[in-house]
Amino acid sequence: MLKITSVYARNEDDSPDLIYQKKLLITISSLLFLCGVVWCLMWYFIFGWSVPTVAAGLFGAMVLVMIFVSHFAKNHLLLVHSVFLGTLIVPVTCQWSIGSLEASGMIIAWAFLTPLGMLIFSRARYAIAYMIVFLVCILITIFFQPMYYGYELVVPQSTITLFYTMNLITSFSVIFVTCAFFVDTIKVEKRLSEELLLNILPRNVAEELKSSGDTSAKAFTMVTVMFTDFVGFTEKSKRMSAELLVDELHHCFSAFDNIIQKYKVEKIKTIGDAYLCVTGLPVSNYTHPVDMVSAAFEMRDFMIARMKEKEARNEIAFELRIGIHTGPVVAGIVGIRKFQYDIWGDTVNTANRMESMSLPGKINISQTTYELIKHVPKFDFEKREKVFVKGKGEMEMYYVSNKD
Structure with missing residues (x-):
């Protein structure tokens, strides 16, 4: 794994920040591939060959293919857009296949990883656009509860409890870890910038410049x-x-x-x-x-x-x-x-x-x-x-x- 993250889509002129971003991307994508496989197997044992089963399986396969395609094309943005578009489509598809929020264990919450991922790896305007789409999907689910089959799939209560546990704990944990990582990164960068400023200016002057500009x-x-x-x-x-x-x-x-x-x-x-x-x-x-x-x-x-x-x-x-x-x-x-x-x-x-x-x-x-x-x-x-x-x-x- 270490070797893969070190060489993934590497270009000679990559900056240290871009190299680190690519390592983070390949790590997250690998985890999402494993999630797709696990979800596919789980849906299969619960519903057989259903829409959620196929959607999760296709997502896992797509992530694996795009890892190799983006690597050989040396364009990590191909993986960014395909993976995070998939993390929006698949949870929404699974949600609307099962029916209500309760029966699905709020699997649609996973779709929030799309605007979050785009905020990290792409431009802010893409993240804003995906956030709007995510919110629209949430509103549609709440007020219309669309169902692909025309009826709500029957899910045992024990399975619903498992869904809630997995979806809420896992998705919110990913969000928390991501936010914590970037808050820590911001603090480190702030400390480094302050140290650099103090190498140029006396402390009192640096504090005055920071406070008043x-x-x-x-x-x-x-x-x-x-x-x-x-x-x-x-x-x-x-x-x-x-x-x-x-x-x-x-x-x-x-x-x-x-x-x-x-x-x-x-x-x-x-x-x-x-x-x-x-x-x-x-x-x-x-x-x-x-x-x-x-x-x-x-x-x-x-x-x-x-x-x-x-x-x-x-x-x-x-x-x-x-x-x-x-x-x-x-x-x-x-x-x-x-x-x-x-x-x-x-x-x-x-x-x-x-x-x-x-x-x-x-x-x-x-x-x-x-x-x-x-x-x-x-x-x-x-x-x-x-x-x-x-x-x-x-x-x-x-x-x-x-x-x-």
Whole structure:
């Protein structure tokens, strides 16, 4: 059975969702085939060669044939329409052959599987159309109680009880299991979409976007911004294959992602080999400069260990340069497609300047950041001579290191 469901009507360009849908379809169709066989035998022992017996037998045979036809035609919709049309016709035929709802044990309830199945495997408009037909058949049965034979078949009370038990329990169980499955699927998909959204946006921003469908830009008076950059990236990348280069960037940036998460730092974006992140937003706090510098230490130490590892294998290694500045920014979402959370302001530009004025393996911080963390016992500082920064003039800068 597993092998059949894995290869049924498979096309090379099938999406994972379509593959799963085909597996579900072949499983349901196989069960309906077995139901047709069981119903045919049951009707035969009760009524002999009657309309219900023939209808159930033909249904089982049709399902089996259409499984193979749709498989070789690689068109699962052939099976969808034939099977679920049959699940409407056969219960109605059996119902009107026996006569009253009571005598049949409400076998017509099985016909509800048709609009339900079409809702799962086909378009909504087909499901709506079949639902209307199903309701019409129910109304005809209730008010007119049509009988093919012109008279109601005599069914023993014990058999009527068996019919009710089988029809109601089985049909409602199928409906419940189907609904439960799709409710669970919806919950899983919702959780995955929320996780994906949180990978793009800060939690507060994501919640605002979900609740109102829009977000507004916000100004933050004091945050800490960090830029990192790989030294000599352009030259070294020319000596690496594209696959190896992307793998190395992915490895390093993934490590950075894990590190900053520990310190409640928000990743903003990567630009080539540059990594931009910020802390102190969207929820303000007083520890943001210390958190950022602590994250910077771990990122630097990771890259030093990574460089030793790569050099031991005679592979190209990158050195990291880090710059940090503290100040006001504006943060928000831009665009309506492939949007991203971004930050703007002179603070961002200054942090970029701190990075470009740093040295490999060093963490260069601005005077503003220094004033906020100079009291922290675990940090050591090396004051640099004033450096001329384009567009900023002469600036005070410090190298920060952690005490052993």
